[in-house]
Amino acid sequence: MPGRVTLPKGPTKRRPQTTARLLEAALDTFAERGFHGASIEEICERAGYTRGAFYSNFRTKEALFLALFDLHAQSVVDRLTQAVDALAELPEDADPVRAVLTRVSTVDEAERRWYLLSTEFTLHAIRRPEAARALAEHDGRLRAEVAGLLGRLFDRLGRRPTVDLDTLARLTTAVHEGSLAQSLVEPDRLAPEELAVTFLPPLFDAVSEKRRTRRARGSRGET
Amino acid sequence: MPGRVTLPKGPTKRRPQTTARLLEAALDTFAERGFHGASIEEICERAGYTRGAFYSNFRTKEALFLALFDLHAQSVVDRLTQAVDALAELPEDADPVRAVLTRVSTVDEAERRWYLLSTEFTLHAIRRPEAARALAEHDGRLRAEVAGLLGRLFDRLGRRPTVDLDTLARLTTAVHEGSLAQSLVEPDRLAPEELAVTFLPPLFDAVSEKRRTRRARGSRGET
DNA sequence: CGTATCGGATACGGATCTGTATCCGATACG
DNA sequence: CGTATCGGATACAGATCCGTATCCGATACG
Known part of the structure; x- marks a missing residue:
């Protein structure tokens, strides 16, 4: 029973990169438009991703x-x-x-x-x-x-x-x-x-x- | 053409009533959901009107x-x-x-x-x-x-x-x-x-x- | 070199929401 | 009593936006 908790084997390097960019874009967008005013779509756009990337990294806005x-x-x-x-x-x-x-x-x-x-x-x-x-x-x-x-x-x-x-x-x-x-x-x-x-x-x-x-x-x- | 500015002749009694109710409902709704979170629709609903009434009294949210x-x-x-x-x-x-x-x-x-x-x-x-x-x-x-x-x-x-x-x-x-x-x-x-x-x-x-x-x-x- | 797996893109259904354009009932007034 | 006008309702068209389901390319690993 080794601690095989969450050790993926595939290409697992870009994730933190992506989340970081999303977070940064989110900060900009929230600051500009406010929470409700900011759409997930715009955040992703600014970060250079699509909504698919978002939902892969966060559960909700x-x-x-x-x-x-x-x-x-x-x-x-x-x-x-x-x-x-x-x-x-x-x-x-x-x-x-x-x-x-x-x-x-x-x-x-x-x-x-x-x-x-x-x-x-x-x-x-x-x-x-x-x-x-x-x-x-x-x-x-x-x-x-x-x-x-x-x-x-x-x-x-x-x-x-x-x-x-x-x-x-x-x-x-x-x-x-x-x-x-x-x-x-x-x-x-x-x-x-x-x-x-x-x-x-x-x-x-x-x-x-x-x-x-x-x-x-x-x-x-x-x- | 003298200064006939805004003196309607028809049934012109309910207007302030309506605006007041809309304002009150708006206060409730904004407080609950925030500015962007509040929809014009919900505000009108709470006030007991439809969106038509809103656009007749205000130009925008x-x-x-x-x-x-x-x-x-x-x-x-x-x-x-x-x-x-x-x-x-x-x-x-x-x-x-x-x-x-x-x-x-x-x-x-x-x-x-x-x-x-x-x-x-x-x-x-x-x-x-x-x-x-x-x-x-x-x-x-x-x-x-x-x-x-x-x-x-x-x-x-x-x-x-x-x-x-x-x-x-x-x-x-x-x-x-x-x-x-x-x-x-x-x-x-x-x-x-x-x-x-x-x-x-x-x-x-x-x-x-x-x-x-x-x-x-x-x-x-x-x- | 093959392949399982991961990250992310695309496609789609559905729900709101917004403005406008049009219609109807009620009232003040002649 | 008729009617012009006002307040508000209804209908409609367009625009987002959301969440999911599915697909594809890339890489780590055997």
């Missing part, structure tokens, strides 16, 4: 959508993790809050597409409790990451938060999403990082207190 | 969508205006911030539908610059209302804001929308007013200073 969401969700988490790591290597005198914010709130085309996609997924989830659970789970992971980042941030600032970090992460996310939306609607009226840069520092300050001068800095001990 | 948005957008402004007025009649010792917040962040079914609709409209606007202008204009009116409300709020608190009220209104909106989204995705994990109630008071405090005890309670504070 929704499955494709979920796969796409998972994929990019993961990339967001990664990006945030990088931000956390980068924080450690920041010069001691830099303003860590601003550093993180400007890093996080760049709005390139990818970010724009991702916003459209994830917002549409949120709408989808509000209507479908099952999808809502999946989304909540992902948001939870993301939020944990944000909370960790905030923890380190306070640490560096020599302050101790007086509120639940998870809840503060919720707020931060809300601000980020909300202001991203506004800056996408009025690209030349509102810089995407403006709200966060303006209000988060004083807020962070307001919901934390100066740490009783215990516990020295762990990682980098230079002045 | 998008026109219907716009009309619906305008209608409800206006109702939101009204609601906020009421909140401002109600503020004036609050007992002197009440916490005005909390009072306003709980009033604004009730999430009934109507609010839910409105969120779905306006968010979808936002997505639509991000893709269509023309729609974006319309949305920006409405958001502007709304924001002015919010800014006025904030102004009165600070006034009552005996504080003077140190930041631009318009920008602060942007932030408030962002928080409201963002946290509304989160509470709709996880209805039993996050109360819709929790983020606002938790963080806005300390933030408002942080971005304002105690007023130099001059100038009694007039009607409105200038810079």
